[in-house]
Amino acid sequence: MSENLIEIRGLKKNFGDLAVLKGIDMNIRKGQIVALIGASGSGKSTLLRTINQLEEATAGEIWFDGQLVNQDLPHRAREKHLNQLRREIGMVFQHFNLFPHLTAIENVTLAPTMLKLQNKSDALTSGKALLDKVGLADRIDHYPSQLSGGQKQRVAIARSLAMSPQVMLFDEVTSALDPELVGEVNRVMKQLAQEHMTMIIVTHDLRFAEDVSDHVVFLADGLVVEEGPPAQIFADPKHELTQSFLKQVF
Amino acid sequence: MGLDFSILPEYSDYFLTGTLWTLALTALSMFFSISGGILFAVLQLNRHAIIRWPTSFIAWLFMGTPLLLQLFLVYFGLVQIGIDLNAFVAGVIALSLHFAVYNSDIIRSAIVAVDSGQVEAARSLGLSNFQALRKIIVPQAVANVTPALGNMMIALLKESALVSVIGVMELTLSAQRAISDSFRPFEFYIAAAAIYYIINLGLEQAVHFAERRTARYR
Amino acid sequence: MDIQLIAKVWPFFAEAAVVTVEISVLAILLGLSIGFAAGLGSLSHNKLIRLPVRFYVSFFRGTPALIQLFLLYFGGPQVGIQLDPFEAGVIGLGVNIGAYMSESIRGAIISVDKGQTEAGRCLGLGHAQVMRKIIIPQAARLMVRPLGVNAIALIKGSAIVSTISLVELSYTAHRFISSTYKPFEMFILASVFYLLIVTVFSYGVRKVDQRVAMD
Numbered sequence: 001m002s003e004n005l006i007e008i009r010g011l012k013k014n015f016g017d018l019a020v021l022k023g024i025d026m027n028i029r030k031g032q033i034v035a036l037i038g039a040s041g042s043g044k045s046t047l048l049r050t051i052n053q054l055e056e057a058t059a060g061e062i063w064f065d066g067q068l069v070n071q072d073l074p075h076r077a078r079e080k081h082l083n084q085l086r087r088e089i090g091m092v093f094q095h096f097n098l099f100p101h102l103t104a105i106e107n108v109t110l111a112p113t114m115l116k117l118q119n120k121s122d123a124l125t126s127g128k129a130l131l132d133k134v135g136l137a138d139r140i141d142h143y144p145s146q147l148s149g150g151q152k153q154r155v156a157i158a159r160s161l162a163m164s165p166q167v168m169l170f171d172e173v174t175s176a177l178d179p180e181l182v183g184e185v186n187r188v189m190k191q192l193a194q195e196h197m198t199m200i201i202v203t204h205d206l207r208f209a210e211d212v213s214d215h216v217v218f219l220a221d222g223l224v225v226e227e228g229p230p231a232q233i234f235a236d237p238k239h240e241l242t243q244s245f246l247k248q249v250f
Numbered sequence: 251m252g253l254d255f256s257i258l259p260e261y262s263d264y265f266l267t268g269t270l271w272t273l274a275l276t277a278l279s280m281f282f283s284i285s286g287g288i289l290f291a292v293l294q295l296n297r298h299a300i301i302r303w304p305t306s307f308i309a310w311l312f313m314g315t316p317l318l319l320q321l322f323l324v325y326f327g328l329v330q331i332g333i334d335l336n337a338f339v340a341g342v343i344a345l346s347l348h349f350a351v352y353n354s355d356i357i358r359s360a361i362v363a364v365d366s367g368q369v370e371a372a373r374s375l376g377l378s379n380f381q382a383l384r385k386i387i388v389p390q391a392v393a394n395v396t397p398a399l400g401n402m403m404i405a406l407l408k409e410s411a412l413v414s415v416i417g418v419m420e421l422t423l424s425a426q427r428a429i430s431d432s433f434r435p436f437e438f439y440i441a442a443a444a445i446y447y448i449i450n451l452g453l454e455q456a457v458h459f460a461e462r463r464t465a466r467y468r
Numbered sequence: 469m470d471i472q473l474i475a476k477v478w479p480f481f482a483e484a485a486v487v488t489v490e491i492s493v494l495a496i497l498l499g500l501s502i503g504f505a506a507g508l509g510s511l512s513h514n515k516l517i518r519l520p521v522r523f524y525v526s527f528f529r530g531t532p533a534l535i536q537l538f539l540l541y542f543g544g545p546q547v548g549i550q551l552d553p554f555e556a557g558v559i560g561l562g563v564n565i566g567a568y569m570s571e572s573i574r575g576a577i578i579s580v581d582k583g584q585t586e587a588g589r590c591l592g593l594g595h596a597q598v599m600r601k602i603i604i605p606q607a608a609r610l611m612v613r614p615l616g617v618n619a620i621a622l623i624k625g626s627a628i629v630s631t632i633s634l635v636e637l638s639y640t641a642h643r644f645i646s647s648t649y650k651p652f653e654m655f656i657l658a659s660v661f662y663l664l665i666v667t668v669f670s671y672g673v674r675k676v677d678q679r680v681a682m683d
Contacts, residue, residue, distance in 0.1 A: 054586055075513065079594060087592035097587035101605045111591035114601060156587075163591055253546060314663040316627035318638050319655060326651035411532035415631060422535060429542070436543030443531040443539065450530040 004063075005030045005167060005198055006051065011060035013046055020046045022222035023060070028167070031196040035209035035230070038219035039245060044202045047219070048169050051200070052089045053082055064089065065166060087115070090160030090168040094175050096152040098144040104131060104155045105140040108162045117163070130158040134188050150181030154188055167198040174205060186212075206249055210234050218242045255437050261428040268424025269445055275341055275420055276407045276449075282346035283406065284399070287353025294358055312351040318412055320344050325416045341413035341420075349406050353399060360394035361387065393464040400457030407453055408446065421445060470653050477644055478657060484640035485661040491557050491636060492623045492665070498562030499622065500615070503569025508599075510574050521570075528567035534628050536564055541632045557629035565622045572618055576611035577603060609680045616673030620666055637661055 006028040013021040020043045028034055036044040049055045051062055053069060062069040069085055071078065099107050108127040112118040118126065131140050134154040144152055153173055160168060170189065174182040186208050193199060193212050203209050209216060209230065216233040218226045218241075226239040237243045258265075293305040312320065324347070325340040335343075364387050372382035414423035425442040429435045509521035528536065537560035544551055551559065580603050588598035630639035641658035645651045 052590060054590070082589075083592045083594050085592075086590055089590070091587075091590040093583060093587065095583055097581070097583035099584065099587070099602055099606075110601060111588075111593055114597055115592060159587075159591070311659060311663070314624075314666045315659045316624040316638060316662065318627040318630065319641060319658055319662070322638075322642055322645055323651055323655040326645050326649075327655070330649060330651055408530075408532040411534040412628065414534070422532065422538075425535075426538075434546070436539065436546040439535055439539035439543050443527075443535045446532055446535065447527065447530045 003030060004028065005032075005065060006200075007061075007063040008047075008051075009061040009063070011047070011050060011062065012058045013043075013050055013055060014058045020222055021050070021058075024219075024222075024224055026217065026224065026227075028198065028200060030166075030198055032215055033193045033197075033199045033213045034201065034215045034217060035213035036200060036202045036217050036219060037204075037206060037209055037245075042219040043222040044219050045171055048091075048171050048200060048202050051169060052086055052091055054091075087117075087163050088166045090163060090165035092153070092156050092160055092168065092170045092173045094172040096144070096149070096156045096176075098152050098156055098159070100144050103141050103143055104136060104147070104158075107144070107155055108159045111159075112162050123162070127158070127162060130161050131155070133161075133191075134158045135184070148181060149177045150184045153177065153185045157185075157188055157192075161192075167200065168192065170199065170201045170203070172202055172204065174203070174208075204249075206234070206246070218245065220245070253436060254434065255441075257432060257434060258437060258441050261432065261438070264424040264428040265421070265441065265445060268419065268421035268442075269449075271338070271419055271424075272407075272410055272421040272446075273449070275338065275345070275410050275413065275418065278342045279345035279349065279406055279410065280403050282342065283349035283353055283402075286346055286350030287357050290350055290354030291357040291361065294354060295361065309351045309354065312348060313355075317344070317348045317409055318415065320348050321412060321416060337413070337417045340416060341410075341418045345406060345410060345413070348409075349402060352402055356395050356398045356402065357391070360391045360398075363394055364390045393466075396461050396464045397457075400460060404450060404453050404457065407450060411446070469656075470650055473648060473650060474653055474657055477648075477654075480640055480644070481637065481657050481661055484635060484637045485665065487634070487636040488623070488626055488661070489665060491554065491561065491629060491634070492619075492626050494558045495561035495565060495622055495626065496619045498558060499565035499569050499618070502563060502566030503573050503615075503618075506566060506570035507573030507577065510570060511577060513595075525567045525570055528564050529571070533561070533564045533625060534631065536560055537628055537632060553629065553632045553634040556632060557626070557634050561622060561626055561629065565618055565625075568618045568621070569615055572614035573607070573611050575614065576607040579610055580606045612673065612677045612680055616670070616677070619673070620669060623666055623669060624662065 004027045006026070008024055008026040011021055011024040011026075012019065024043075024047060036047065038044045046055055050057050051064075051069070057070045060070075064085060065088065067085065071081060073081060099110065102110060105124065105127050108130055109118075109120075109123040112123045112126075113120055128137070128140060131137055134157055136151060136154055136158070139147060139151060139155075144155070147155065156173075157168075173189075174185050177185065182205070186205075189199070189201070190212055201209065201213065213230050216227060216230045217224055218233065218237075218239075220241045226233065226237060226242045233242065234246065237246055290305055290309065293301055294309070296302050321341070321344040324344040325335075325337065328335050328340065368386050368390065369382050372386045373379070377385065410420065411422040414420060414426065417423065419427075421442050425438045429438045432438065506521050506525060509517050510525060512518045512521070537556065540549070540560045541551060541553070541556040544556070584602050584606065585598055588602045589595075593601070626636065627638035630636060630642060633639070637658050641654045644654045648654070
């Protein structure tokens with residue numbers, strides 16, 4: 001068994017009086033593909049956003065590659081610490097969040113060049129390769145407004161990959177897409193899975209979760225109710241909450 | 251010369267009467283500028299170009315020139331044609347005209363912005379045109395105009411300081427009178443500014459209240 | 469309408485119009501610089517920056533520009549600030565419009581979708597980098613129009629500097645009204661110049677707006 005890349009201990013998150021995460025424990029190994037499933041409001045997106053501290057944790061610990069993510073540091077030091085960590089943690093959003101004033105290739109090369117990880121020409125070369133990889137070699141100079149939803153999402157994936165992250169977080173990345181565009185994005189994720197990229201996928205698309213993941217975590221009401229290999233979770237769920245959730249959705 | 255704010259209470263009468271005149275000036279001009287704004291808006295939405303065109307011209311003229319200039323026109327212009335209005339009335343007229351033009355712009359776009367489907371729905375229920383206007387269009391339009399109109403009225407309060415130039419004894423001119431007696435411009439202008447600021451805060455609260463009251467119609 | 473009189477005095481108005489343009493342009497430039505700094509400052513995470521900036525904006529938007537100008541010009545010497553009418557006009561108008569411009573700029577920045585900041589931060593970019601490369605370029609398009617409105621309000625508002633004896637358009641109109649008793653003619657004459665300046669300026673703003681909307 002390989003080492004844990006991410007360890008989450010007793011993670012809690014409140015929004016005001018509302019407790020969204022009520023004590024989550026989770027391990028994610030290198031190369032593991034984890035699907036986070038659960039009803040709307042179960043806390044799965046919040047959990048994902050807490051891993052890279054888009055949401056500050058209320059209590060508990062998040063460890064990434066041997067470093068404590070949610071350290072209590074003075075503002076400047078904390079910013080620096082998070083900027084370093086976030087380079088290693090790629091994130092893809094439901095609404096793409098592509099930079100509309102930049103072309104596809106500029107979206108992809110912006111961060112690596114600004115952070116001086118690559119010079120301009122190297123960034124351009126690898127950026128083109130990434131856009132080619134997601135099937136958009138002919139769209140590199142297009143602005144986001146000129147792309148379809150599926151194409152936008154594939155650019156967003158390429159943009160994250162350009163940082164060579166150790167893990168990719170996917171936050172309902174096909175939820176905002178027209179049904180006929182879902183497949184092209186899922187294919188890219190599948191390909192990443194085959195290359196053993198560590199991935200955490202929040203999704204409502206259970207068939208895709210079953211298909212792509214090697215570990216499924218079912219969340220309900222801010223807690224991990226059940227987890228295990230997809231075959232077991234989907235075919236033979238142990239917990240009654242999981243059973244009723246799957247019955248409703250499938 | 252150092253600053254000495256302790257002198258201010260001696261002149262509290264100046265501030266009191268000045269504040270009252272500023273409030274009166276602002277309140278009257280608000281009333282007339284809103285009524286005038288509605289009238290102007292209706293005229294500018296008229297079917298006949300002969301009515302629309304002159305009102306649009308006046309609107310363009312008044313929106314493109316300074317209030318101060320309009321104040322001179324009203325005050326000295328009326329004197330020239332033999333109507334010797336006192337400065338306060340001239341001030342109210344100028345402020346009302348100036349802001350009526352801006353208000354009409356806001357009101358007109360609010361009326362236009364009410365979905366035409368609303369009228370159709372009302373008419374299909376058997377309401378007359380007038381009933382539809384009164385019960386359907388106006389409440390929605392009022393909600394639409396409240397924030398922008400409120401900002402305009404807050405601007406009016408501050409612009410009312412300009413009528414000191416034609417000799418209305420409102421807050422600004424009162425401060426000036428007190429200064430010519432005390433030779434302490436800094437203290438007195440700060441005090442006048444503070445009073446304007448407080449009235450302004452009150453007005454902002456009133457506008458927020460009106461916005462909340464009308465927001466449910468949106 | 470006394471056409472002969474208009475023909476005789478219009479060169480004085482033309483000369484005064486140049487002063488109105490000069491003072492407006494300088495005040496707009498000052499206002500833009502202050503507005504940018506204050507707009508960003510009002511969004512700072514640091515209270516020591518944010519609170520004074522918010523106070524500045526609130527005070528200058530909450531009190532009459534005329535009072536601010538008098539405070540600077542007549543009250544300034546009491547605290548060691550001696551300015552001639554032109555300097556006081558530029559600074560007074562500029563500091564006043566800067567408060568309004570900062571609100572236009574702040575409004576444009578906060579209306580850029582929050583997801584843009586999140587995406588930038590997720591790539592490991594810092595707050596300042598995200599601002600510079602992602603937020604400001606997008607906000608720039610949104611701020612042209614409101615800043616244009618501020619600037620045009622300033623051109624008209626610049627009339628108040630006539631009250632501190634600066635010989636610009638409104639001062640000239642007032643002077644000729646007093647000496648000729650022809651308020652209507654003088655109003656028309658001054659209006660023509662104001663409308664000309666405002667129209668040219670609005671055209672410029674529209675052009676800039678189209679430019680930024682295109683790229």
